Amino acid sequence: MEAVWRSFEMVLMGERQLSPHTWQAYRRDLWQFFRHVTGKEGLPSLEALQKLKPDDLRAFLGRLQERGYSRRSVARKLAAVRTFFRFLLREGLIQEDPARLLHTPKLGRPLPRVLTIREAALLLEIPQGEDPASLRDRAILEVLYGAGLRISELVQLNAPDAEGGEGWLRVLGKGGKERLVPLGRPAQEALGRYLAWGRPRLLRRPEEALFLNQRGGRLSARGVRTLLSRYARRILPGRRITPHTFRHSFATHLLDGGADLRLVQEWLGHASLSTTQIYTHVSRERLQEVYRSAHPRA
Numbered sequence: 001m002e003a004v005w006r007s008f009e010m011v012l013m014g015e016r017q018l019s020p021h022t023w024q025a026y027r028r029d030l031w032q033f034f035r036h037v038t039g040k041e042g043l044p045s046l047e048a049l050q051k052l053k054p055d056d057l058r059a060f061l062g063r064l065q066e067r068g069y070s071r072r073s074v075a076r077k078l079a080a081v082r083t084f085f086r087f088l089l090r091e092g093l094i095q096e097d098p099a100r101l102l103h104t105p106k107l108g109r110p111l112p113r114v115l116t117i118r119e120a121a122l123l124l125e126i127p128q129g130e131d132p133a134s135l136r137d138r139a140i141l142e143v144l145y146g147a148g149l150r151i152s153e154l155v156q157l158n159a160p161d162a163e164g165g166e167g168w169l170r171v172l173g174k175g176g177k178e179r180l181v182p183l184g185r186p187a188q189e190a191l192g193r194y195l196a197w198g199r200p201r202l203l204r205r206p207e208e209a210l211f212l213n214q215r216g217g218r219l220s221a222r223g224v225r226t227l228l229s230r231y232a233r234r235i236l237p238g239r240r241i242t243p244h245t246f247r248h249s250f251a252t253h254l255l256d257g258g259a260d261l262r263l264v265q266e267w268l269g270h271a272s273l274s275t276t277q278i279y280t281h282v283s284r285e286r287l288q289e290v291y292r293s294a295h296p297r298a
Helices: 002-015 020-038 046-050 054-066 071-090 117-124 132-147 151-156 185-202 221-235 243-256 261-268 278-294
Strands: 168-172 178-182
Touching (some): 020 054, 132 151, 132 185, 132 221, 132 243, 151 168, 151 243, 221 243, 243 278
């Protein structure tokens, strides 16, 4: 079974190009499923998997609901289980897929939370020092808000992706797809200052990463989240501000300003326009809030 699991990992990481973070989520969800159906830790035998029926999987989903998991979490775990059984069926290791008749829980699609333009401006102004870390942090915040990058895309940036781009940033997105994202003047200036005065002082050894930590290596996603939380606590206490909050704000503010939806889709790196369209709902919601607060008969 170990060989089967390694083959499954290779398929997901290779053919489907899942990120290590997504693979770890799949692994945790499947390990939880395995514990439920076998009553012990570790990989089950192939024979045990071949004996599973749809009712066994329904029992697993019911157990998750009893333990208070949200519909979104249950749906994610079911997706991992389905992917695994489809792999087993494709490889001829099982004759029937016990997950084929299971229905995904219906999910309400929550609107993303965004910063106001004033809140974004206040956050961007916090790192003001001329020390390397402050120059780096200001550049990171400006790029997150000015380019709408995913956190994984930000930390994967290399120095050549930002140098000599004449206001464009080369980004490697999901599935290894490369795109060019425009940068406004504040982001260009912050990046230029960091590249000229911040990054050289953080550099300890040859390193291609754009954003460096204090040891001169590539700054991690965790490091970015930590610095962002530290700055957010100063002016927005009690609010959970993440790198994705900046991405949501980037898209919403562009559409509020009249940007074309398909251009926003391209800049965000969305494969489907329907994914981008959620931000049109956010914009309408914001307009309704303004109307309700400003009109005397709202």
